[in-house]
Amino acid sequence: MGDAVAPTAAGFFRLHPNVQHALVHDLGWRALRPVQDLAVEAILDGCNTVVLAPTAGGKTEAALFPVLSRILSEDLPPVAALYVCPIRALLNNQEDRVQRYARMVGLDAFKWHGDVAASAKKRFLREPKHVLMITPESLEVILIGQKEDARRLFAGLSALIIDEVHAFAADDRGAHLMALLERLTRFCGRDVQRIGLSATVGNPDEIGAWLRGSSARSYRRVDPPRETPSRSFHVEMLAEGSAAARAATRCVGKKSLVFVESRSQAERVAAAMGGRGVEVFVHHSAISRGDRELAEAQFTSGTNTAIVCTSTMELGIDVGDLDLVLQVGAPSSVSSLLQRMGRTGRRTGTVSNCTFLCDTAETLVQAAALVRMVERGYVEEIRPAHDAVHILAHQVMALTLQENGVSRHRVADWIGGAAPFSEISPQDLQSTLDTMVAREVLHESDGLLSLGREGEKRFGRRNFFDLYAVFDAPNVLRVMHGGQEVGIVQAMFVRAALSKGTRACFRLSGRSWQIREVDWPRAICSVSPASSGLVPTWLGSPSFLSFELCQEIKRVLAGDERFAWLDDAASSELASLREGYDGLVSEGEAALSDDGEAVRWYTFAGGVINRLLAIGLEQVDGGEWTAGNWSLRLKGSRDLGRVRDAVERIRGLDWQVLADNAANDPALDEMSKFQVCLPEAMAIRLVAARSFDWRGTSKFVASHRVPVLSGGTPH
Numbered sequence: 001m002g003d004a005v006a007p008t009a010a011g012f013f014r015l016h017p018n019v020q021h022a023l024v025h026d027l028g029w030r031a032l033r034p035v036q037d038l039a040v041e042a043i044l045d046g047c048n049t050v051v052l053a054p055t056a057g058g059k060t061e062a063a064l065f066p067v068l069s070r071i072l073s074e075d076l077p078p079v080a081a082l083y084v085c086p087i088r089a090l091l092n093n094q095e096d097r098v099q100r101y102a103r104m105v106g107l108d109a110f111k112w113h114g115d116v117a118a119s120a121k122k123r124f125l126r127e128p129k130h131v132l133m134i135t136p137e138s139l140e141v142i143l144i145g146q147k148e149d150a151r152r153l154f155a156g157l158s159a160l161i162i163d164e165v166h167a168f169a170a171d172d173r174g175a176h177l178m179a180l181l182e183r184l185t186r187f188c189g190r191d192v193q194r195i196g197l198s199a200t201v202g203n204p205d206e207i208g209a210w211l212r213g214s215s216a217r218s219y220r221r222v223d224p225p226r227e228t229p230s231r232s233f234h235v236e237m238l239a240e241g242s243a244a245a246r247a248a249t250r251c252v253g254k255k256s257l258v259f260v261e262s263r264s265q266a267e268r269v270a271a272a273m274g275g276r277g278v279e280v281f282v283h284h285s286a287i288s289r290g291d292r293e294l295a296e297a298q299f300t301s302g303t304n305t306a307i308v309c310t311s312t313m314e315l316g317i318d319v320g321d322l323d324l325v326l327q328v329g330a331p332s333s334v335s336s337l338l339q340r341m342g343r344t345g346r347r348t349g350t351v352s353n354c355t356f357l358c359d360t361a362e363t364l365v366q367a368a369a370l371v372r373m374v375e376r377g378y379v380e381e382i383r384p385a386h387d388a389v390h391i392l393a394h395q396v397m398a399l400t401l402q403e404n405g406v407s408r409h410r411v412a413d414w415i416g417g418a419a420p421f422s423e424i425s426p427q428d429l430q431s432t433l434d435t436m437v438a439r440e441v442l443h444e445s446d447g448l449l450s451l452g453r454e455g456e457k458r459f460g461r462r463n464f465f466d467l468y469a470v471f472d473a474p475n476v477l478r479v480m481h482g483g484q485e486v487g488i489v490q491a492m493f494v495r496a497a498l499s500k501g502t503r504a505c506f507r508l509s510g511r512s513w514q515i516r517e518v519d520w521p522r523a524i525c526s527v528s529p530a531s532s533g534l535v536p537t538w539l540g541s542p543s544f545l546s547f548e549l550c551q552e553i554k555r556v557l558a559g560d561e562r563f564a565w566l567d568d569a570a571s572s573e574l575a576s577l578r579e580g581y582d583g584l585v586s587e588g589e590a591a592l593s594d595d596g597e598a599v600r601w602y603t604f605a606g607g608v609i610n611r612l613l614a615i616g617l618e619q620v621d622g623g624e625w626t627a628g629n630w631s632l633r634l635k636g637s638r639d640l641g642r643v644r645d646a647v648e649r650i651r652g653l654d655w656q657v658l659a660d661n662a663a664n665d666p667a668l669d670e671m672s673k674f675q676v677c678l679p680e681a682m683a684i685r686l687v688a689a690r691s692f693d694w695r696g697t698s699k700f701v702a703s704h705r706v707p708v709l710s711g712g713t714p715h
Helices: 010-013 017-026 034-044 059-073 087-105 118-128 136-145 147-153 165-171 172-188 204-213 243-251 263-273 287-300 334-341 361-375 391-404 410-415 426-438 452-459 461-468 491-499 549-559 568-580 607-621 640-652 655-662 680-692 694-703
Strands: 048-052 082-083 107-110 130-136 159-162 193-198 217-220 231-237 255-259 280-281 307-308 324-329 352-358 442-445 448-451 477-483 484-490 505-508 511-521 524-529 593-595 598-602 623-627 629-633 708-710
Touching: 010 034, 010 059, 010 204, 010 568, 017 059, 017 087, 017 708, 034 059, 034 217, 034 255, 048 059, 048 204, 048 334, 059 082, 059 087, 059 130, 059 159, 059 193, 082 136, 082 505, 082 524, 107 118, 107 549, 130 136, 136 147, 136 461, 147 391, 159 172, 159 452, 165 172, 165 204, 172 263, 172 361, 172 391, 172 410, 193 204, 204 680, 231 361, 243 255, 243 263, 243 307, 243 324, 255 484, 263 280, 263 307, 263 442, 263 505, 287 307, 287 484, 307 334, 324 334, 334 352, 352 361, 361 549, 361 568, 391 410, 391 426, 391 461, 391 680, 410 426, 426 442, 426 655, 426 680, 442 524, 448 452, 452 461, 452 484, 452 549, 477 491, 484 491, 484 505, 491 511, 549 568, 593 640, 598 640, 607 629, 607 640, 607 655, 623 640, 640 694, 640 708, 655 680, 655 694
Parallel strands: 048 193, 048 217, 082 130, 082 159, 107 130, 159 193, 231 352, 255 307, 255 324, 280 307, 324 352, 477 524, 593 708
Antiparallel strands: 442 448, 477 484, 505 511, 511 524, 593 598, 598 629, 623 629
């Protein structure tokens, strides 16, 4: 390589000289990317910032270099910056990169999560580094379990970088993280700069407002103009069960990711691909960290390899340049599709690509709808919660441990500025605290709240392990082969397998295992290799599609356009489907049809809206309705005129009241392990908000006509 040439972008010259030198002489960079140049300007101007760029678009460097520059220029003590990731695997993947950049300029970084040795953590507490890489759960561990160390560690905190911020903003872990940031702000007594790194989303400024919390800093979005990326789609219709064979054929001689929609499906597809001329690995959240890292490492250097994976490979884990992304079936959102196919097309002369392997008519049409949405530039919006009262209750308990007791009148001072709590009134806060005291989750004495008897019982086990995370870990067993961890399986699956009285074998991490012994008190399942086995089941939430995606599916079925990215079998299947759905997919209509076995109402409204519609229909006219994503089904054959009358009558329902009433149903899943802390009305509100969309339902019934068609249902 010849002499290094200094980057010419304006942002470069604002960086500390040590950072400039490292970019030119250590990295050999000739220029900053536009996203990096703009991010340097925004961050060094002191703004809270959301940085948008596709996978491998340079977001990490865009945030880290100006933060390192600030640490040097302002002579900030460690810990000066936090680098927060949503999953451990992403921290592991980013560790070498972040450490290298920090060490190039005379600083250092340390990774802290549950798999890191206790001895290494103790060394860090004695000699902290300037950048701490961490998850929200591990940050809570430090604040609760290392109280004295926490105050010293974070006294100089100045910046927070959140990788994959869109993944946080969408769920309770994001609310937890924002509350943690408010608590840290109290520790250091300064306005901590907040920097979010995100894939493309439909509403980045809303995420920016959510990220801001109590910060008084100005906000800037970094989203430089980009050329429309070159993308290649291909949708294939296969015979049922042949997707794995087709995937294996496509992967020979290439580096490929094969995405599936569940952990069980990953194990099945990987097993079926085995022995077909390609090295196959499995990657999902139930296999061990060691096996995931082995898959990533061997895949990075391989040339005839495939990883069969779930969404765990969406979140920025770098496995190098890929040739192919294959999707068995279809993902449930445009953002997932963009993240997955964004793994390809990085090399000069290549394009981002995704091939869908569909073995059902439903996944074929879903894939077609997703491709159409991508082609017109649609991306889902993220809607962060602003009334997360259950997370507020969790944070009150955490504060009582962190502070050895906290006054109810100081709770808002600590965490009230967090955006996830912005719509919780002072009255609702006090009502929640009163409920927690009444139920002995909290104890109040001498003006201070502490953990009560019921709180200790529910959340005090294993040194308050249940308070470190806002999600409820399922009842699982660690699967061990000798001293090597293979992964986890749910305890109920193992019990069911053992109850059959036969040789109990199952597949995990792409291999088959026989159960040798189960140590139930220690939650360990000891195994030995086997020749074959059942695929475990893992409990999860139902897969409901959005209203927008289902409406696009309806438009695909209603149209007559021939899509160049469909193969012949897929084109033929789509043509047959369109013929079968004729009359059922007209714009502004939601048709009723009777096939002699059941009445179906074709709403194409998505599962969440359809679930509330089913409850409304059962209330006004009885019957047993089952909600899917495309339609609702009434068990048994009934007079269509009577059913249509029932559909008309539900237009007058108060859908918000109906959702609240339905949320009282004990059959509904608990939405949070902290529901016990909430007044009854707030608990109902939480379940209703998570289970139903009353606004969307109300809008749907007001805007759709309901024609009645006889003569069958499409197949």
